[in-house]
Amino acid sequence: MSDEQLQLIAAQLRQAEMTGVACKPVREQLESGGIDAAYQVQQINVKHWKEQGRRAVGYKIGLTSASVQKQLGVDQPDFGGLYADMAVADGDEVSFGQVLQPKVEAEVALVLAQDLSMSSPTMADLIRATAFVLPAIEIVGSRIENWDISILDTIADNASSGMYVLGNMPTQLQDVDLRLCGMVMERNGEPVSVGAGQACLGHPLNAALWVARTFAARGQGLCAGDTILTGALGPMVTVNPGDRFEANIAGLGSVRVGFSKEA
Amino acid sequence: MKSNNNGSIKELATLVDSAASQACAITQLSAQGVSLSLAQAYQVQAASVAKRIARGEVQVGIKMGFTSRAKMLQMGVNDVIWGPLTDAMLIEEGAPLDLSRFIHPRIEPEIAFLLKKPLSGKISLLEARAAVEAIAPALEIIDSRYKNFAFSLEDVVADNCSSSGVVLGQWHSADIDIANIGMVMECNSQATQIGSSAAILGNPWRSLVAAARLAGEAGVELAAGSIVLAGAATAAEPLRAGCHIKLLTEALGSVSVSTLTDENGERADEK
Numbered sequence: 001m002s003d004e005q006l007q008l009i010a011a012q013l014r015q016a017e018m019t020g021v022a023c024k025p026v027r028e029q030l031e032s033g034g035i036d037a038a039y040q041v042q043q044i045n046v047k048h049w050k051e052q053g054r055r056a057v058g059y060k061i062g063l064t065s066a067s068v069q070k071q072l073g074v075d076q077p078d079f080g081g082l083y084a085d086m087a088v089a090d091g092d093e094v095s096f097g098q099v100l101q102p103k104v105e106a107e108v109a110l111v112l113a114q115d116l117s118m119s120s121p122t123m124a125d126l127i128r129a130t131a132f133v134l135p136a137i138e139i140v141g142s143r144i145e146n147w148d149i150s151i152l153d154t155i156a157d158n159a160s161s162g163m164y165v166l167g168n169m170p171t172q173l174q175d176v177d178l179r180l181c182g183m184v185m186e187r188n189g190e191p192v193s194v195g196a197g198q199a200c201l202g203h204p205l206n207a208a209l210w211v212a213r214t215f216a217a218r219g220q221g222l223c224a225g226d227t228i229l230t231g232a233l234g235p236m237v238t239v240n241p242g243d244r245f246e247a248n249i250a251g252l253g254s255v256r257v258g259f260s261k262e263a
Numbered sequence: 264m265k266s267n268n269n270g271s272i273k274e275l276a277t278l279v280d281s282a283a284s285q286a287c288a289i290t291q292l293s294a295q296g297v298s299l300s301l302a303q304a305y306q307v308q309a310a311s312v313a314k315r316i317a318r319g320e321v322q323v324g325i326k327m328g329f330t331s332r333a334k335m336l337q338m339g340v341n342d343v344i345w346g347p348l349t350d351a352m353l354i355e356e357g358a359p360l361d362l363s364r365f366i367h368p369r370i371e372p373e374i375a376f377l378l379k380k381p382l383s384g385k386i387s388l389l390e391a392r393a394a395v396e397a398i399a400p401a402l403e404i405i406d407s408r409y410k411n412f413a414f415s416l417e418d419v420v421a422d423n424c425s426s427s428g429v430v431l432g433q434w435h436s437a438d439i440d441i442a443n444i445g446m447v448m449e450c451n452s453q454a455t456q457i458g459s460s461a462a463i464l465g466n467p468w469r470s471l472v473a474a475a476r477l478a479g480e481a482g483v484e485l486a487a488g489s490i491v492l493a494g495a496a497t498a499a500e501p502l503r504a505g506c507h508i509k510l511l512t513e514a515l516g517s518v519s520v521s522t523l524t525d526e527n528g529e530r531a532d533e534k
Binding site: 186191192 | 459
């Protein structure tokens with residue numbers, strides 16, 4: 001695919017974000033280029049955001065559950081970039097219109113203490129490099145109309161990222177069973193999503209290792225201080241204006257976020 | 264509407280009981296033109312369990328059903344349901360299981376309470392806690408006696424809430440926090456259902472409080488020494504021949520059961 005075509009798709013997605021009006025799916029335009037072309041579109045926007053001065057703070061991993069992979073007919077996760085302006089403090093209220101077509105999911109976030117820059121990092125390298133883990137709520141969004149996405153649409157759209165909220169109490173990896181930890185997310189006090197660590201590629205660290213290896217294979221590394229949102233532990237939940245969510249991950253504690261009644 | 268005198272309650276009890284004992288599916292009662300109130304459905308349930316007791320089975324506890332919000336919404340109800348468990352339903356942990364006694368069994372991950380004091384009526388969470396000796400992970404086998412697992416609220420209550428088998432794991436201290444423990448059910452080492460105990464009414468202890476309330480309303484008591492199955496943490500999974508089913512939990516260890524592979528143990532599921 002020509003650079004011009006890719007630039008056009010990237011601009012289409014930025015336009016949707018800027019105007020708050022979702023666009024048509026981009027998968028047909030990307031079909032010939034496939035997953036590589038979709039990441040190139042993401043990269044064009046990453047470059048754009050960098051020029052705007054946004055500070056990159058890590059990555060989110062998407063498509064980490066067997067059911068979502070099956071639904072989209074794929075056998076791999078995807079990733080997108082996180083920026084400092086996407087971070088919301090625990091318990092804060094987000095303006096409802098800030099993320100296009102918002103949904104929430106509860107996840108394990110991991111923060112790196114050291115660079116992961118070696119070629120093909122292993123689980124041992126990842127565990128050594130991890131500073132701590134936190135409970136997180138990811139507010140995902142889609143610039144594509146009605147969330148009508150294939151893997152190509154979501155990759156091009158920065159893995160449908162929106163904003164994210166981290167809990168404030170760090171936990172060490174040796175103090176929590178990230179595979180069997182229970183997760184419950186309540187909306188206005190009612191459980192709306194339940195799951196466990198296993199739902200994220202069998203173990204949240206499997207997802208983190210996937211992104212570390214993917215970056216290593218591209219000759220890039222993950223950096224000390226990077227936040228990795230590893231992927232949902234239970235079903236994604238649609239957000240309505242005025243909703244308040246609290247997610248509890250056993251062993252990691254709770255994290256909260258609210259949405260304004262009006263946009 | 265079919266008349267609902269004692270005779271027909273008895274007839275319906277015989278119908279569901281023989282479907283269960285012969286492992287032969289019947290058309291759901293509501294589709295046979297039988298219209299039962301919820302109270303009448305519980306009468307059918309009691310009459311069918313009485314037949315089991317008359318055959319020498321002993322009641323060992325109760326099971327709770329519809330303990331997830333999703334299931335309540337799906338069934339259009341706002342309350343949980345319950346049904347008795349008998350000793351004939353207890354399946355030895357780790358032992359091979361012959362599926363020929365079932366129609367179209369499904370299995371689901373649960374939490375079981377063992378009572379040390381009787382419970383009945385409106386109680387607080389604190390009273391519920393004080394009445395529990397121990398907590399165990401459990402696998403429940405449900406097997407609706409109705410074709411295609413299709414039923415109304417009254418149908419399933421009359422059918423003793425599809426109760427058909429229970430595998431109990433090791434008993435643990437009642438002091439363990441079970442509000443949100445991860446539950447992963449594997450079939451032949453593949454995770455097939457992933458959830459949390461929080462799916463049970465937001466916290467499994469609430470299910471015990473509800474069980475005591477239902478017992479009080481029915482004028483009975485949950486006896487000391489009896490088991491209360493709190494409800495499923497995930498959707499149920501079809502139970503097939505030749506499966507090693509293992510439930511792993513975060514704080515309560517694991518529990519498993521294996522189904523036989525031989526031809527006699529298999530039974531074609533209804534298409």
